[in-house]
Structures are given as structure tokens and as C-alpha cells.
Amino acid sequence: MKNVWLLHIESVETRYTGQLRHHLRQQIEHAAEDCVVNVRVIDIDGDVPDQIPTKGAFLDFAATNIFKSTQVAELARRFQRGEVKPNDVFVFTDAWHPGVHQLRYMSALLPIPVRIVGLWHAGHYDPNDFLGRIGPQHVPWAKDMERALFKAYDVNAFATQAHIDLFRKGPGAAEDGGRVVKVGWPMEYLPRLLEPYRGMPKRNLVLFPHRVPAPEKQVEIFDDLANAFPDWQFDACQRTPLSKDTYHRRLAEARVVFSGSLQETLGIGCYEGVLSGAVPVVPDRLSYTEMYPEEFRYPSEWTASWEDYLRHKPQLVDHLRGVLARAEAGVDLEPCRQQLTPFFSGEALYNEVFEKL
Structure with a gap:
């Protein structure tokens, strides 16, 4: 039996994320049964502090980092306890997650090879996203950050071809890092x-x-x-x-x-x-x-x-x-x-x- 680790995006009642958090694990388990694949799906959540969303946003841009940081801490504990096994799969439901580099670090040094899938939502590469609207002169690190995230994933998953094209136009990430795939979005519920x-x-x-x-x-x-x-x-x-x-x-x-x-x-x-x-x-x-x-x-x-x-x-x-x-x-x-x-x-x-x- 192989482990599939789900690093969820934080649930927000007014968005789809709460529904996705509820249904995604079940959908993966049902798909595994259909494909006759023997997997155990493990949820990795983070601490959810009080949310004070930025005006016009659905997230509190400080609280989201508390959530992701505590997810990374939980991942480290799982490595330390020996629960992560060679060739386990990790799915980041928000690819803009600095924890992927810490996962790569632990995987390389322990050493326990893993496979990592990231689902891209938005980022600096989109001029109409929050980080994109700030402008490259104010966040010169963001383009390199997205390239580094891209290369840390074995699979970079996007919902549509338009999204893939937008990403490639933004950070200019070559496909010598992770694989790019158009997958739609797991919302069959x-x-x-x-x-x-x-x-x-x-x-x-x-x-x-x-x-x-x-x-x-x-x-x-x-x-x-x-x-x-x-x-x-x-x-x-x-x-x-x-x-x-x-x-x-x-x-x-x-x-x-x-x-x-x-x-x-x-x-x-x-x-x-x-x-x-x-x-x-x-x-x-x-x-x-x-x-x-x-x-x-x-x-x-x-x-x-x-x-x-x-x-x-x-x-x-x-x-x-x-x-x-x-x-x-x-x-x-x-x-x-x-x-x-x-x-x-x-x-x-x-x-x-x-x-x-």
C-alpha cells in the first residue's frame, strides 16, 4: 500500500475550498478503487487562525502563511516518525506553497524519494492576481520563486490550456523542471x-x-x-x-x-x-x-x-x-x-x- 498525502488549501466558507476539502479525499479513494490501486490517503491540514481577509480578497495573507507553516511542521513530524515511505505521493492543492522546498529537503537528506504534484491556482505570473498587480519592480523575487516552485514539482497541474499559457508567459519556466499537465479541477461533486x-x-x-x-x-x-x-x-x-x-x-x-x-x-x-x-x-x-x-x-x-x-x-x-x-x-x-x-x-x-x- 502506498501513501497519498493531501496538503489542503485552507477552507473558507464563502469559497469552494471548504467543499473541496470535504470531497477530495473521498474522490481520490473512489478513483483508486476504480483503477485497482491500493492507496491510503492522508490529510495534512494546518492551524486555522482567525481570518481578517484583505479587502477584495478571500484570504488573510498573514493567516494563510500560518496555515502553510503548520502544515510543514506536521509533515516534518511524519518524516521524523518514519511514516513517510519511499515513493509516496504528495499533492499540494495550492502549488504556491513554500513547503514544497522543505519537503524536497527532507526527502533528499533522509533520504526518502517521493513524488510531488502541485495544483496551480494563481500567482505573480498573472498580472491581474494580487501579487501580479504589485508589479515586478516591487517584488523582484517573485518570478524566481515561481520558477523554483515549478522545478520542485514532478507534476505541475493546471485546469486549462489558457492557464498553462499564462504561466509560461509569466515566469518563463522551462519544462526541464516539472511536467506540465492540463487536468481540469477535481470538482466532480x-x-x-x-x-x-x-x-x-x-x-x-x-x-x-x-x-x-x-x-x-x-x-x-x-x-x-x-x-x-x-x-x-x-x-x-x-x-x-x-x-x-x-x-x-x-x-x-x-x-x-x-x-x-x-x-x-x-x-x-x-x-x-x-x-x-x-x-x-x-x-x-x-x-x-x-x-x-x-x-x-x-x-x-x-x-x-x-x-x-x-x-x-x-x-x-x-x-x-x-x-x-x-x-x-x-x-x-x-x-x-x-x-x-x-x-x-x-x-x-x-x-x-x-x-x-
Whole structure:
């Protein structure tokens, strides 16, 4: 029997991370049974201090380092007690984790060879991420840090090709370090969780499913569009923290979900909208381009910036008016759901985890 060690990203109730923490272990265990692989999945969590999230963020940028540091301490104890075995697999569900270097250090010096998989979310390589917006002149170390993280992983896992391309453009990491794979994201639990909400009555509601405030999500565009549609309610629902149940009920009521995001390496909110029966309206950029059928995408330049939005506002209003009319009449979203499904499945990730077991 081989060990698969899961280093979780910290759970935040208003994000998907709590659900992922709950379901990922079970999904890996079920996948192992299907592949006839004999593994033991071991969770490595950290201490969760009181969270005081930075404005526009979902994390407390100090608390997240307390969490990761205590994960590393727990890993060291497991090495010290002899629980880590040769060829064990470690999965970092947040690849931007300095603990991967400490794991490599212990593995090399003890010596106990291990295999490490990292799931990339975001980082300095994305100019619209928190660290990316600071600018390279203020964090000159960040590019080298990301290269070093990249090379520490045996497998660098990304959800979409757009995310891979963005990463390569940023740190310029060559593939002589870790292997790069597109795996989607291990969220196959979502359709099952949202199924109970799909029968709720719809109303003329357009939902903005992203964090507020967050400059890369451009909620100001959504707010301005609302003025053109007085008979519809436009709701940026995350302006106040919602429980998952309340959020899912809001999604189920909505006829349409709208995004003007400048950063989307996957886009969970719009997918949840589709699962809940809402018509997605997304820009033709980022991961959206490869994920969504053309009929649900509008030209990227219409919301590339506030200035671009003002220039193209008449076209976007006309486009959205047509979408709202179709949404009232009813839109068959099943082909869209089918196209999105592989991006929210962990099958490719599990194959990477089990590859050499």
C-alpha cells in the first residue's frame, strides 16, 4: 500500500475550498478503487487562525502563511516518525506553497524519494492576481520563486490550456523542471451538490457570481449595465458574505449569470450558474474561450477595461437584451454542461497521482 498525502488549501466558507476539502479525499479513494490501486490517503491540514481577509480578497495573507507553516511542521513530524515511505505521493492543492522546498529537503537528506504534484491556482505570473498587480519592480523575487516552485514539482497541474499559457508567459519556466499537465479541477461533486436546487422557480434575475470588491472582476461594468434593464434585477450577490446554501438558492433563481472578469483560470461561479439552469454570459478570453460554446461568449474587447466598456456599451447592451429574451423563453443548456464537464473532473489528476504507484 502506498501513501497519498493531501496538503489542503485552507477552507473558507464563502469559497469552494471548504467543499473541496470535504470531497477530495473521498474522490481520490473512489478513483483508486476504480483503477485497482491500493492507496491510503492522508490529510495534512494546518492551524486555522482567525481570518481578517484583505479587502477584495478571500484570504488573510498573514493567516494563510500560518496555515502553510503548520502544515510543514506536521509533515516534518511524519518524516521524523518514519511514516513517510519511499515513493509516496504528495499533492499540494495550492502549488504556491513554500513547503514544497522543505519537503524536497527532507526527502533528499533522509533520504526518502517521493513524488510531488502541485495544483496551480494563481500567482505573480498573472498580472491581474494580487501579487501580479504589485508589479515586478516591487517584488523582484517573485518570478524566481515561481520558477523554483515549478522545478520542485514532478507534476505541475493546471485546469486549462489558457492557464498553462499564462504561466509560461509569466515566469518563463522551462519544462526541464516539472511536467506540465492540463487536468481540469477535481470538482466532480458539484453537479450532485447543486442538483436539489435546479427545480426552483426562475425569475428575471441576472447574477454576478464573483467576489466583490475585486478589481479584476470589474463589478462596476455589471452595475452600470443594470441601468439599461429596469425590469430585471441585477445582483452582485457576494457584496455580503453568503452561506453556500443561500448562494446556491440565488443561483437557482437566476436566469442569467454574467462575467466581465479579467482573471479566470477556471471560473467556478459561471459553471455553478450553468448547473443551476442559468444562461452564462462570458467574455471571449482567458479560460472561458476553451470552456464555453461560442453562443455564450461575447467579444473580449467589449469589457477589456472600463474605457473599452464605455466605447462598446451599446453593443453589449444589445447583446445582453437578446440573451435575456432567450433566457425568458428557455435555453437548452445541456450541450454547454457537457462541454464544461471535463474541466470540473479530477480524472486526469488522479491518473497523474497514480501513475507510478
